[in-house]
Amino acid sequence: NAGVTQTPKFRVLKTGQSMTLLCAQDMNHEYMYWYRQDPGMGLRLIHYSVGEGTTAKGEVPDGYNVSRLKKQNFLLGLESAAPSQTSVYFCASSYTAGGRAFQETQYFGPGTRLLVL
């Protein structure tokens, strides 16, 4: 099992450019999340998904879009990057068992470092 993987590991963008971050998990988890991590701010939830084809906004969704076309993948898009989106982005996933969601135990990817100039 690779667990949760993220692509790319590092990216530099110019203001106004677009890009998509890919998150993939091979654990058959229902729930997936995107967080951003900034110094002194901890992790803040951007968007999340509770299943294929469903997404919802988190704490800081502005400037981002997401899609969950396949259960194993969760894509985070930046349509027009801004310097304020310079951050480290983490994807996470969690599972259900016996009909109960264990979403509290989240498995994290290694992160994507994004620099917007």
Next chain:
Amino acid sequence: AQSVTQLGSHVSVSEGALVLLRCNYSSSVPPYLFWYVQYPNQGLQLLLKYTSAATLVKGINGFEAEFKKSETSFHLTKPSAHMSDAAEYFCAVSRDSGYALNFGKGTSLLVTP
């Protein structure tokens, strides 16, 4: 709304000394509480979690935490620090929606020889 506050953004201890990282929570209902660790340039890894069973929770790498409702605290401890414990530690609480976590701002642990 549920939230956590981590007291001290940086904590420094000597190797072999007690580690104490503080976390206080705010919740209108019995919460689920978690400690995660992040080693340099890595993602977060679950250390331990409290889910309303035993109030003293043991985790990996010799860490434990005690849920104290009267103090609304969930402090993380380890009797003897190792150099390998140097990392960023995050306390988290489950959200009202139950779908994601609210993280604290993190405490950076430095272990000195």
